[in-house]
Amino acid sequence: MPVNTIPENILKTLKFIPVENICFHEKYNHRHIENIRSSLEVDGVLKNPPLALYIDDGKYLILDGAHRTSALKELGCKNILAQVVSTENLDSLKVETWYHLVPLGDWIQRLKESLKLEFGNESEDRQSIAKLYFSKNKQENIYGDKKGISLKKKIELWNLVVESYSKNYEVQRLKSLNNLNLQNDNMVVVSFPKVDINFMKTVGLENFLLPPGVTRCILSGRILNLNIPIELLKKAEPLDRDWDMLISRWSNGLRFYEEPVFIQEL
Known part of the structure; x- marks a missing residue:
């Protein structure tokens, strides 16, 4: 009330x-x-x-x-x-980031063929720019092609990932992965690194543009x-x-x- x-x-x-x-x-x-x-x-x-x-x-x-x-x-x-x-x-x-629920499709293979990205398991040496959840026990990290990348480059790659599926598929935004069953839905979840208010201020001051709905x-x-x-x-x-x-x-x-x-x- x-x-x-x-x-x-x-x-x-x-x-x-x-x-x-x-x-x-x-x-x-x-x-x-x-x-x-x-x-x-x-x-x-x-x-x-x-x-x-x-x-x-x-x-x-x-x-x-x-x-x-x-x-x-x-x-x-x-x-x-x-x-x-x-x-x-x-x-x-x-400040939080949305999870994107997207249908499986050839967009994943196209990303894997990109020379700007690398796919692999969790790495202590570098932070992934995104992670794909295919099921509870199957995930794959997406990295830039170098261990150390600038903020501008990171945002460029962030946009590359989101544009690969958002142009052809409807994106559902999720607040969390709780109670999500991907195996039966033929779907994949894309997650993004956590950000804070200082990150947001830097993005604004540098005139960078993140992907929509992240x-x-x-x-x-x-x-x-x-x-x-x-x-x-x-x-x-x-x-x-x-x-x-x-x-x-x-x-x-x-x-x-x-x-x-x-x-x-x-």
Whole structure:
């Protein structure tokens, strides 16, 4: 049940960010952006603000909501209203990676024929860029062609792996491997190395782009269902009275949920 006790200063984590100050850390799907843009045009509001992290020199990295942000830019929005992760609430942020559940196919053989990659068992000398789970007892690691590779090269290979299957197969994202039976599904799971917030900041500052749908950022105290008018985001400089009106509305209607909830996303 919702409770009326709202964490102090939670609404102060919301901020208007000019679109020219926004950076992305992952690639995006054009079809997904088109679907979101159509929904935004029909609804006239943005329900859930993207999640952003201040990185440097007035720049903000979109941690969650890259497709929403891109769709808003295509609609001509001058600003994005985002929930910002700052040094004060950084401890509330958790960065994880999705597991990709994909059908078995010739994409695996094509990867094995790539001169940029090596396949093998667990190695103490180097970290794999991905791992394939064929069953509980059968896994295979994917490595770069050298023991030491740069971050840029690692991300390039990460994209190579994901693009090998995402272009032709539907990718299901999994939070964990619990209770997964691969032998009966003719499927394989692709897992990726764990990352942290410093990794995300470096990716944003260096303008690198990870594959879509790999990182998963979870903020305790996420603000959702705000119904932000699209027309307000199209203004070059939102007026103080516009902001005061929104704050007043949200303060009266905001509810804090202590228990886990299920949210239907686009």
